[in-house]
Amino acid sequence: MIAPLRFGLVGTGIGHSLSPRLHEKAFELSGITGSYALLDCADASAALAVFAQLRLGDLDGLNVTTPFKALALQTADAWLRPASHRSGVFTHPANTLFMQEDRLVGSSTDGHGLAAALRSAQVDLAGKRVLLLGAGGAGQAIAAELLAAGAAQLRVTNRTPAPAHALVDRLNAVWPHHAHAHDWGEARGLADMDVIVHATLLGHGQVLPDTVAAQLDWLPWQAWAARPPLLADLVYAPELTPVQALARAHGLPVDDRLAQAPIAGTRIQQDNLQIVGIIQYFGQAMLAHQAAGAFELWTGVAVDAQRMLAAILPGATSNT
Ligand SMILES: NC(=O)c1ccc[n+]([C@@H]2O[C@H](COP(=O)([O-])OP(=O)(O)OC[C@H]3O[C@@H](n4cnc5c(N)ncnc54)[C@H](OP(=O)(O)O)[C@@H]3O)[C@@H](O)[C@H]2O)c1
Known part of the structure; x- marks a missing residue:
């Protein structure tokens, strides 16, 4: 049996985040079992400790938000260039981290x-x-x-x-x-x-x-x-x-x-x-699409971002 995947969001003051609801929907749509936690970090050392859990295999993927995106890029061993970026000059702060073989990879799905x-x-x-x-x-x-x-x-x-x-x-x-x-x-x-x-x-x-x-x-x-x-x-x-x-x-x-x-x-x-x-x-809408992009980087499975969006809009019902 495949162990449930563990994802999360690293940032400061993220209690309002809609990301857990989006990823809950992504798990439901994909049939993948897993969890998504809000990992509120007061400072850089706390964020680094969470990033380290990826290397240890205690987490399977992270989203990163303000103020730690630049730190995520610095910590990563490699940068995965978003497909739409035309030039390598666009390495920029990372909102997504995951392990690829034994390397910590940073990327961004914001674009x-x-x-x-x-x-x-x-x-x-x-x-x-x-x-x-x-x-x-x-x-x-x-x-x-x-x-x-x-x-x-x-x-x-x-x-x-x-x-x-x-x-x-x-x-x-x-x-x-x-x-x-x-x-x-x-x-x-x-x-x-x-x-x-x-x-x-x-x-x-x-x-x-x-x-x-x-x-x-x-x-x-x-x-x-x-x-x-x-x-x-x-x-x-x-x-x-x-x-x-x-x-x-x-x-x-x-x-x-x-x-x-x-x-x-x-x-x-x-x-x-x-x-x-x-x-x-x-x-x-942007949040739903960047979340779907991150979910695909972590799992290799494409999920319907519009259906994820429906789950966080006012008037959303449980079967959207
Ligand atoms: N919907 C989505 O999917 C999505 C995705 C990513 C980000 N966002 C949103 O985009 C915003 C920026 O996120 P980020 O990741 O770029 O954060 P960030 O890396 O921390 O950058 C913060 C930006 O806000 C500016 N700023 C902060 N306080 C300001 C103030 N009082 N007046 C004017 N400018 C101020 C900063 O300017 P200085 O350089 O002068 O400090 C900087 O440009 C956030 O509100 C975030 O929620 C949304």
Whole structure:
């Protein structure tokens, strides 16, 4: 008999995570027996102790979230390049760890999750001007996907400038002149963006909506209300995230149709979905797809991410 597999999530303040529900669904869909634990770590040494359990065979796979993704990459013996990344320069903080023979392998499924969530929302990035807010672990993982999906221009802004500049340099080595570092707090040049991707910690966990509003009041909300860009927030919350709520308060429309097809157990038909404004449940969709990617790396079994998504959406029932 095959022993049950043991997976988990390493991070700080992860009590709210939806990952256990997603992986419970993945176990059910795949017929694989196993468990998925939240492994809250206060500091790097605690996280390293959990990573070591992979080498000992006490765990079979780990997801890694803020603030330990860079540590996961440093600890890994090898980097598995996500298939969609065109160049080796895109080694970046890891959200997935597992053993391959006797090597600890790090990879990232965040880019896959983003690309799949954009596809499920039928967002076509070809020729679009995209603003990426945040160049942390997730921002670094998804930036190349945005250009690989055909974005004509990618502006990257980060509270601390250096990571945005470093990321832009790496992107331009593959897509010359496509990426630009943009000063955090500078609204000029952003009014005509087609797509906004939010990938900072604002709205995540304990960050209060008032703080989010104060930190993002410099964005050109008035111009965006007049000509709404698509807003994809990586953060997920049960309903509207604080960033989505802020955008709605500034007059951007909310589109919740990304949630309808998984709940109904159907596929969204082409031409059926012209999302405008805030893509509600985008963070959940990305989370489900990155989780399915990690599950496949750990087990070799592909699971239906849409059905996993249905398990975490409001209105989910046990037989979705
Ligand atoms: N839905 C999904 O599947 C998914 C997947 C991955 C991540 N995420 C979400 O994406 C977000 C970023 O995750 P991550 O892995 O990139 O985390 P991370 O590596 O810890 O990076 C944090 C990012 O947030 C920025 N930041 C933190 N506090 C800020 C503030 N007060 N004002 C402005 N910027 C601030 C940081 O800027 P500095 O460099 O200046 O510190 C950095 O860009 C999180 O909210 C996470 O939940 C979602």
